[in-house]
Amino acid sequence: MPSQIVDDYFRTNSLPHIWCPGCGNGIVTRSIVKAIDNLKLDRDKICIVSGIGCSSRASGYLDFNTLHTTHGRALAFATGIKMANPNLDVIVITGDGDSAAIGGNHLIHAARRNIDITTIVYNNNIYGMTGGQYSPTTPRGDKGTTAPYGNIDTQFDLCDLTTSAGATYVGRSTVFNPKLIVKLIEEGIKNKGFSFIETVTICPTYYGRKNKKGNAVDMMKFLRDQSISINAAKKLDEDKLKGKIIVGELHKSIRPEYTEEYKRLVNSF
Amino acid sequence: MPKKTLKQLQVNKEWCKGCGICVAFCPRDVLSIKDGKVNIEDIDSCIECGQCELRCPDYAIYLGGKNK
Numbered sequence: 001m002p003s004q005i006v007d008d009y010f011r012t013n014s015l016p017h018i019w020c021p022g023c024g025n026g027i028v029t030r031s032i033v034k035a036i037d038n039l040k041l042d043r044d045k046i047c048i049v050s051g052i053g054c055s056s057r058a059s060g061y062l063d064f065n066t067l068h069t070t071h072g073r074a075l076a077f078a079t080g081i082k083m084a085n086p087n088l089d090v091i092v093i094t095g096d097g098d099s100a101a102i103g104g105n106h107l108i109h110a111a112r113r114n115i116d117i118t119t120i121v122y123n124n125n126i127y128g129m130t131g132g133q134y135s136p137t138t139p140r141g142d143k144g145t146t147a148p149y150g151n152i153d154t155q156f157d158l159c160d161l162t163t164s165a166g167a168t169y170v171g172r173s174t175v176f177n178p179k180l181i182v183k184l185i186e187e188g189i190k191n192k193g194f195s196f197i198e199t200v201t202i203c204p205t206y207y208g209r210k211n212k213k214g215n216a217v218d219m220m221k222f223l224r225d226q227s228i229s230i231n232a233a234k235k236l237d238e239d240k241l242k243g244k245i246i247v248g249e250l251h252k253s254i255r256p257e258y259t260e261e262y263k264r265l266v267n268s269f
Numbered sequence: 270m271p272k273k274t275l276k277q278l279q280v281n282k283e284w285c286k287g288c289g290i291c292v293a294f295c296p297r298d299v300l301s302i303k304d305g306k307v308n309i310e311d312i313d314s315c316i317e318c319g320q321c322e323l324r325c326p327d328y329a330i331y332l333g334g335k336n337k
Binding site: 001002003006010015016017019020021022023024025026027030175176178179204215216217220221 | 292
């Protein structure tokens with residue numbers, strides 16, 4: 001018998017999930033469900049869309065309207081769903097490789113349009129499912145199976161990217177702090193526009209092992225020690241923020257929402 | 270039924286993958302890993318804070334009936 005929240009919102013016959021021991025994806029998935037439960041949303045009016053990757057397996061475990069799509073295209077499918085039925089709460093679950101690499105263009109244009117979709121990125125800093133290749137969010141100098149001598153690329157800051165592209169709600173948390181994830185997702189769902197929530201998660205199997213980060217517990221402690229809230233970060237200079245993970249509500253703004261603008265245009269004829 | 274029973278710590282060993290996150294972040298050292306699975310070592314020390322449930326990636330440990 002699982003806990004009440006898991007019993008209520010998960011397809012329990014498909015559990016235990018496929019994720020490795022200590023993988024943080026399960027923590028984020030529970031946080032999404034907790035946020036939906038807190039908001040008391042009608043589950044038939046929620047559509048969860050995911051792409052491809054470890055993170056995107058989450059849609060299969062959740063008992064809502066779900067769609068498991070092609071690599072990087074979760075936001076493209078989600079845009080179609082939202083345009084066809086603007087009454088749905090569309091939530092996109094994606095990974096760092098899925099959203100920032102192959103789906104990078106969909107991400108920036110969904111943000112630019114400010115379409116009312118809540119996007120949750122499970123950022124584990126690596127391509128887990130395909131065997132540990134470095135991703136756009138792998139920190140500079142860190143290793144992957146395709147970067148055995150260290151990654152020479154500079155990592156993408158996805159929150160900065162989506163803020164610049166026009167998202168109207170942007171936040172970041174880590175799996176060490178699931179309560180903050182829940183809060184950010186709640187605010188993201190409530191925001192009428194494109195909401196982007198980056199959850200920094202742990203991959204002990206590939207990212208952890210390749211970079212000698214220790215086991216799941218060590219990686220959780222690393223997240224705890226490196227996290228700094230946005231308010232505290234504002235008081236520190238850039239040198240002291242090096243390597244830190246800035247968490248909290250990073251950006252909020254108000255802009256016209258895409259489906260409403262589209263409706264207004266259609267009604268004007 | 271008294272409240273204590275409703276919130277009591279439950280473990281689903283079949284789902285546990287033994288990552289040890291709950292053991293490390295339990296503020297009262299209630300838990301341990303035994304034969305690769307989580308084990309309730311000292312239930313009397315449990316303060317029902319729910320830190321283990323919050324961070325269990327496998328939904329294998331929880332406070333029974335707390336969420337409803």
